Amino acid sequence: MTSIPGKRVFSSRLLSFLIIISMFFLLLSSSLLFRIGDNSLVPKSIYNLIVVATVSNEPKSNSCNEICPESKPIKSFPSCTPNQAILKVFMYDLPPHFHFGLLGWKGNQNQIWPNVGNFSEIPKYPGGLNLQHSIEYWLTLDLLSSTTQNVPRSCSAILVHNSSQADIIFVPFFSSLSYNRYSKIEGTEKLSTNDILQEKLVEYLKGRDEWKRFGGKDHLIMAHHPNSMLVARWKFGSAMFLLADFGRYSNEIANIDKDVIAPYKHVVRGVDASNSPSFEERPILVYFQGAIYRKDGGVIRQELYYLMKDEKDVHFTFGSAIGGGARKASTGMTSSKFCLNIAGDTPSSNRLFDAIVSHCVPVIISDEIELPYEDILDYSKFSIFVPASEACKKGYLLNLLRGIQKEKWTKMWENLKQIAPHFEYQYPSKNGDAVDMIWKAVSRKLSSLQYITHRKNRYHRSKQFLNAR
Numbered sequence: 001m002t003s004i005p006g007k008r009v010f011s012s013r014l015l016s017f018l019i020i021i022s023m024f025f026l027l028l029s030s031s032l033l034f035r036i037g038d039n040s041l042v043p044k045s046i047y048n049l050i051v052v053a054t055v056s057n058e059p060k061s062n063s064c065n066e067i068c069p070e071s072k073p074i075k076s077f078p079s080c081t082p083n084q085a086i087l088k089v090f091m092y093d094l095p096p097h098f099h100f101g102l103l104g105w106k107g108n109q110n111q112i113w114p115n116v117g118n119f120s121e122i123p124k125y126p127g128g129l130n131l132q133h134s135i136e137y138w139l140t141l142d143l144l145s146s147t148t149q150n151v152p153r154s155c156s157a158i159l160v161h162n163s164s165q166a167d168i169i170f171v172p173f174f175s176s177l178s179y180n181r182y183s184k185i186e187g188t189e190k191l192s193t194n195d196i197l198q199e200k201l202v203e204y205l206k207g208r209d210e211w212k213r214f215g216g217k218d219h220l221i222m223a224h225h226p227n228s229m230l231v232a233r234w235k236f237g238s239a240m241f242l243l244a245d246f247g248r249y250s251n252e253i254a255n256i257d258k259d260v261i262a263p264y265k266h267v268v269r270g271v272d273a274s275n276s277p278s279f280e281e282r283p284i285l286v287y288f289q290g291a292i293y294r295k296d297g298g299v300i301r302q303e304l305y306y307l308m309k310d311e312k313d314v315h316f317t318f319g320s321a322i323g324g325g326a327r328k329a330s331t332g333m334t335s336s337k338f339c340l341n342i343a344g345d346t347p348s349s350n351r352l353f354d355a356i357v358s359h360c361v362p363v364i365i366s367d368e369i370e371l372p373y374e375d376i377l378d379y380s381k382f383s384i385f386v387p388a389s390e391a392c393k394k395g396y397l398l399n400l401l402r403g404i405q406k407e408k409w410t411k412m413w414e415n416l417k418q419i420a421p422h423f424e425y426q427y428p429s430k431n432g433d434a435v436d437m438i439w440k441a442v443s444r445k446l447s448s449l450q451y452i453t454h455r456k457n458r459y460h461r462s463k464q465f466l467n468a469r
């Protein structure tokens with residue numbers, strides 16, 4: 001009898017000891033899981049910023065490309081505060097005809113912004129190819145929701161109402177939409193609406209104290225369509241641009257040191273990571289669908305076409321991806337192992353992002369291309385880069401791709417499934433999606449600009465400081 005209480009004490013101590021030990025190993029193994037070897041696509045320092053967020057929130061690659069119906073505002077969602085956010089943003093209250101008014105939205109008198117807390121009051125963005133440059137719409141909606149109660153979103157950027165407290169000043173002009181829809185000169189007018197809006201924007205910004213303070217250096221201007229901001233871009237060279245590429249910019253106006261590259265919004269449906277066709281389930285070796293361009297870098301498309309058109313496991317056609325084309329491209333890309341991304345009349349195109357969300361390994365033949373978030377994403381882990389000069393050698397490209405065995409391809413495919421959520425635009429924004437990644441990229445760009453400035457001004461600032469009374 002006397003030994004029983006002793007045994008009880010012993011076994012309950014043993015039990016709690018075991019629980020503590022096993023919890024320790026559980027934590028250890030789960031933290032190791034994401035850090036093993038060089039399998040990680042993201043440097044460790046960024047790990048906490050992105051991988052943790054992505055894993056914890058699990059944005060599905062094509063759960064919703066539009067305004068997510070399942071994420072209706074919910075009660076008791078923890079709100080975002082300026083101290084939590086990595087980017088404090090001041091946004092000009094530009095009149096609606098610069099942004100949502102271009103979508104036909106009309107608020108009440110004196111209402112500048114739609115009420116983004118009620119999903120059915122948010123104006124819809126037009127479909128079709130317009131959507132590829134809709135970044136302006138998603139970023140603006142996200143900022144508006146950052147101070148709207150109970151919209152569940154990631155907390156990387158937040159609106160602040162005092163511009164002196166902001167890291168960046170956001171200019172909410174929907175320049176790509178303005179170019180796509182309002183470039184025509186109507187009747188007897190001399191200028192298109194798109195030109196007039198740009199002139200008004202220049203006038204507006206140059207008159208603002210926020211602009212004068214640093215000559216516009218801390219301003220973020222969206223010009224994703226390569227032809228957007230054609231009139232005004234020359235006046236905004238000091239600001240940070242959000243662009244698709246630098247193809248139509250001179251180096252003084254836009255360059256990789258100060259500007260940020262944002263992905264196109266994909267136009268194909270994309271595929272879920274859980275039912276993405278594997279190596280054997282993709283009968284087509286190489287897929288390309290696009291327009292024939294005769295100018296600039298686009299000549300290479302024709303050269304490749306003549307090299308590859310007679311191969312039977314190659315799909316190479318010229319055609320647009322609008323409407324029925326998008327559906328066909330969707331099926332085509334998810335049935336293919338490799339998707340070509342060949343320079344057109346600009347170095348970038350939505351095709352790369354269509355390939356990524358179809359988990360079709362991109363083959364990038366575009367020497368001047370710039371890629372989103374390339375400072376933290378190693379594209380070579382899920383794409384193949386081929387210099388244009390090599391790709392045009394007879395037999396080179398097909399030999400290269402045919403030589404890639406199942407094992408290597410599958411590694412890239414696994415990586416694609418992992419990174420595809422970084423290219424989804426949606427509202428509300430989720431951790432690790434395109435909106436979130438862009439805010440983080442802007443924040444990193446600000447740090448690197450600050451670094452350059454501090455380094456350059458060491459002696460000058462030091463003198464200034466010492467001479468000050």
Ligand SMILES: *[C@@H]1O[C@H](CO)[C@@H](O)[C@H](O)[C@H]1NC(C)=O
Nearest residue numbers: 073115117118119120121122
């Ligand atoms: C949301 O907007 C719709 C359409 O304007 C309206 O009918 C509905 O009552 C609004 N819901 C709330 C909760 O305000």
Ligand SMILES: *[C@@H]1O[C@H](CO)[C@@H](O)[C@H](O)[C@H]1NC(C)=O
Nearest residue numbers: 090160161162163164165166
């Ligand atoms: C804005 O912020 C600055 C710096 O923090 C502060 O000095 C100023 O008083 C603020 N302005 C207003 C209107 O709150």
